[in-house]
Amino acid sequence: MTRSNASKKTFADETFLVCGGCGFMGSNFIRLALLQNPKLAIINLDSLTYAGNLRNLDGISRSRHRFVKGNICDTKLMTKLMRRADMIVNFAAETHVDRSIHGGADAFIRTNIVGLHSLLKALRASPNIKKMLHISTDEVYGDLPIKSKKKFTEKSPLLPNSPYAASKAAGDLLIHSYVNTHRLPIIVSHSVNNFGPRQFPEKLIPFFVLQALVDKNLPLYGDGRNIRDWIYVDDHSRAICTLLAKGVPGETYGISAAEEHSNREIVEVILRALKKSLDLIAFVADRPGHDRRYAIEAKKIRLLGWRPTYLFSKALEETIRWYKNNHSWVADVYARTKSFNPHIHI
16 A cells, blocks of 8 residues: 555654644544654644544553643643643644635634634743644645646745635744744644545545445536645655654645545546446536645655655545445444535535
């Protein structure tokens, strides 16, 4: 499944404060970081919104992982937790584009801007923190033409096209100002689309896998030709470890495995893998402001020694198989998430 063995960095006797550690990407990072660093301890702060799930961390040793239910908007709590940490990774965010369009952007403003500002205020009061890594998105750059060979770089202008992307871009600008004004040790990462096990099923891959498993239509926006750049979540977590170890505070890094695929292509692979008819594809009206293509140039982080290790095709097969085989996790998500809307996806 992998191209090569990933390089490892050991963080000896350090403590990470991971914000949003019960979500898909945050929980994967915690699992990988604890596995690769036997002396590492993690404080996991999560408010357990609809996408946060303690089951994502089943099997994690409590001796090295402490869960705290709380919100990054609570500056007093964040300052208290930062006193016990060496580094911070902020995954905490509202991330689903469709929700920001159809459900209103209030939660996105509150978490992605006000919440981030709370973290920055707490960080100013925490000189013991060596480094904070803020997880942003490639969507802050807007989109690219379908037939273009161009890719976004760390110097591309911020031109967000959705309320979600605008809230993340605002957070990036806040960080830029605090780094320059207050010299805070913050790194920003702009990653492409992550996929893998335990992703909340409003996102394209798990949503369509679960729809196909029960022979329901797979609603595909527009012509389905919108292109996304994809990375397996384990490779993203390894990139985060690389930035914590070697990234330069004040810098921004793009994270990409250079795997561009159209939404239609992904859907067809899912249907074929599950031996389902392509007739399940149902084209629906496009969403407002739907970005056509994302692509990130990742030369900068590669200079630090990081490389993607997972073959996209094999990782996608494994991901499909995980959702097919983990009925308990899926049932639990549906049962406890009353806000889940099975008709929204990326």
